[in-house]
Amino acid sequence: MTYLDGASSEPLHPAAREALLAALEHGYADPRRLHGRARTARLLLDNARAVVAESLGVRPDEVTFTPSGTHAVHLGILGLLAGRVRTGNRLVVSAVEHSAVLHAGQWHESRGGELVTVPVDALGRVSPVDVVAAGAAAVVAVQTANHEVGTVQPVAEITAACEAPVFIDACASAGRLPLPEGWAAAAGSAHKWGGPAGVGVLLVRKGTRWRNPFPGDDRVDERGTGFENVPGAIAAAAALQAVVSESAALGARQRDLVDRLRSAAAGIPDTEVVGDPVDRLPQLVTFSCLYVDGEALVTELDRLGFGVASGSACTASTLEPSHVLAAMGALTHGNVRVSLTRDTTEEEVDRFCRALPDVVARLRREVGAP
Amino acid sequence: MNEPEVAPDLVLDCRGMRCPMPVIELGRRIGDVPTGAVVSVESDDVAARVDVPAWCRMRGQQYVGEAAAADGVPAYLVRRVS
Numbered sequence: 266m267t268y269l270d271g272a273s274s275e276p277l278h279p280a281a282r283e284a285l286l287a288a289l290e291h292g293y294a295d296p297r298r299l300h301g302r303a304r305t306a307r308l309l310l311d312n313a314r315a316v317v318a319e320s321l322g323v324r325p326d327e328v329t330f331t332p333s334g335t336h337a338v339h340l341g342i343l344g345l346l347a348g349r350v351r352t353g354n355r356l357v358v359s360a361v362e363h364s365a366v367l368h369a370g371q372w373h374e375s376r377g378g379e380l381v382t383v384p385v386d387a388l389g390r391v392s393p394v395d396v397v398a399a400g401a402a403a404v405v406a407v408q409t410a411n412h413e414v415g416t417v418q419p420v421a422e423i424t425a426a427c428e429a430p431v432f433i434d435a436c437a438s439a440g441r442l443p444l445p446e447g448w449a450a451a452a453g454s455a456h457k458w459g460g461p462a463g464v465g466v467l468l469v470r471k472g473t474r475w476r477n478p479f480p481g482d483d484r485v486d487e488r489g490t491g492f493e494n495v496p497g498a499i500a501a502a503a504a505l506q507a508v509v510s511e512s513a514a515l516g517a518r519q520r521d522l523v524d525r526l527r528s529a530a531a532g533i534p535d536t537e538v539v540g541d542p543v544d545r546l547p548q549l550v551t552f553s554c555l556y557v558d559g560e561a562l563v564t565e566l567d568r569l570g571f572g573v574a575s576g577s578a579c580t581a582s583t584l585e586p587s588h589v590l591a592a593m594g595a596l597t598h599g600n601v602r603v604s605l606t607r608d609t610t611e612e613e614v615d616r617f618c619r620a621l622p623d624v625v626a627r628l629r630r631e632v633g634a635p
Numbered sequence: 636m637n638e639p640e641v642a643p644d645l646v647l648d649c650r651g652m653r654c655p656m657p658v659i660e661l662g663r664r665i666g667d668v669p670t671g672a673v674v675s676v677e678s679d680d681v682a683a684r685v686d687v688p689a690w691c692r693m694r695g696q697q698y699v700g701e702a703a704a705a706d707g708v709p710a711y712l713v714r715r716v717s
Contacts, residue, residue, distance in 0.1 A: 471650050537693060555693060556659050578654055578682045586654070586682045596689040598655035632655070635662035 267613045269571045272412060272437065272549045272604030277504070278459030284503035285461060288496035294492055296485050306495050310485060313495075316502035317466055319455075320509045321444055328490040329467040334436045334454025337465035338365040339372075341432045341450040343478035344469070345404045346373060348545070349430070350476075351405040354378040356395050357429075359391040359418070360592035363462075364525045367588070388541045389416040389593045393426040402429040407527065409443055409445060412437040413576055413589040413602055414540030414551045420445035430473060437546060439466075440508040441516060449473040451571045458508050459607065460501030464494060511607065516547040519605050522614045526603055530620035531624050539595045549604035551576065553590070554625045556634035557599030565624050571617055574602040599625075639700040641712055643675035650708060650716055654682035658690050663715065665696065668690050676711040677704045687711040 268276070277285075292309045294302035311325075318325040331337040346356060356373050358366055370380040381399045385391050389411050393628050405427050410417045417438075424431045424447025433448040440458035444451065450473060455464035467488060469475045475488070482490040508515070527550050531538050535555035556564065559577020566573055574580075576587030577600045578625060586597035603617070645668050649657035657678040668674055676687055684701070690708035691698040691713055 352697075503663075535693060553689075555690065556655055556662065558653075558655055584681070586685055591685045594685065594689060594692070596693065597685050598658065632659060633663075634659055 266570050266572060267609075267617065268606060269603045269609065269613075269617065270572050270574050271575055271606035271609070272457070272602065274456045274462065274605055275459045276608070277461060277500075278301075278607070279508050280507040281460050281500040281504035285496055285500035288499040292495035292499060296495060306493075309483070309499050310493055310495050313498035313502035316506050320502070320505045321439065321466075321468065323444075323468055324471060327468050327470055329469070329486050330501070331465035331467050331489065332463060332491065332494070334452055334457065334465040335365040337452035337454070338434055338436070339369045340467050340478065341452045341469070342369045342404060342406050343373065343432050344475040344488070345432055345450050345473070346378065347476035347478045348474035349403040352537055353401060354400065355400060355402050355403050357381045357383060357396060357399045357402040357408065358406045359383050359385060359396075359408070361385050361389050361391070361413075361589045362406060362408055363412055363434055363436065364588075366408070366451060368408070385577065385592050387593055387595075389414045389539070389589065390541065391423070393416055393419055393422040396423050397426050402427065404432060405429050406432040406434065408436075408602070409432040409438040410442065410546045411540065411589060413587060414593070414595075415545035415547070415549050416541040417442070417544045421447055440505050441512055441547060450475065455497070455501035455504065458505055460504040461497050464497040464501040466501070481500070490515040508607070515607055519547040519609075522605055522609065522611065523547065525614055525618060526550050527552075529621060533622050535627070536597050537610050539590065539593065549602060551590075551600065551602045553596035554599035554601075554629075555596060556632065557628050558632065559598055560602050561568055561628050561631075562599055562601055562624065565628060566620075569620055571625070574600065574604070576600045637693050637701060639712055641673050641699055641702075643710075643712060644672035646710075647674060647676050649676055649678040649680070649683070652678065652680060652685060654673045654680050656680075657683045658686050661687065661690060662694070665694075665713070665715055670715050670717070672715055673699060674713045674715065675702070676713065677706075677708050678711065683711060684709065687713065
């Protein structure tokens, strides 16, 4: 089985596995107690926080571990909004944000807040001019890079152009690309960089007005809720430190492999490769094949031993096509997202590139495509 | 929404068809009308709203817009230009 769905979840990094096993043994106690085992757990947690902070170029007291990337997104956006309650309630987001951002926006709207969605161009890029044109925002939320098509967003330009605090969803890029400048809060997700699932990271910059939008708790970290997942945090931190140190070499290698995938897909008739070809995430590519059923394509590739994701409606739990592809005006059927892991080899990519044209041609024949 | 007031020369009933079948039907039948004529794709498939315009862009045809059939089902209008 060739796993080409690292953007959904990266396999556990070897550094994380080692750290996780050690921390499971020693990091079980309540880090808020005063006895020896508790101090060990607290030390491990503080160490994890320091490592994440150093890896992402922020201060340790700006880092909060959360139960998921999604929860970090919700806390980040809604917490900034709660801090701005006297200023306004307009949340401005791009049309291609992850569903976690859109769900936070809908939740805000259902409680009387205003949600404004800014369109993107055909590459999936949001324009700083359009963000400003959306009117005086209480909070702006924009991703660092798109999780489906890879396009990098002009975050530094947006933060420079906006007076409102900017939340950035860095889940797709954390550990791969440095964080941009000027944001107020950010979110990351450990299982996207080779850490374990069930660990997210919320970053809130010093001096930012942030209020807990949820009931809160009395834990180690004022922004955190619930008993700390100390082993998870340690493993997430170890994986992040490792991927950041590898990122230059790995990114360059993945970029070349994705270029290969892009030209193989573009060589198939009536196939549209989606997203910015250059200013993009290193590890993924999305393309759509005209007249091909997305579900059949994923199933057939799986039968041949390739695990890929799809944004086509028939492959989604909602049976709606990907809102990212729709916002870009890209073809939504026959869609495949190929995303590499740190272990993906040249040979695996070449095998996929060789298999793809026949699969597409066969599926088109089967449905009697014109 | 401003509905385009264009009388279609050919109506394709794609109700109940899942993607990509409405677009395949459009691809098969576009040649049945002369250049300048309009084909209406009546489809209750949510992907058709994105995929019919995308097909027009990829195939060099003109997307006219969205209207509604008598029963309220969306009708996507395409002008054959090549």
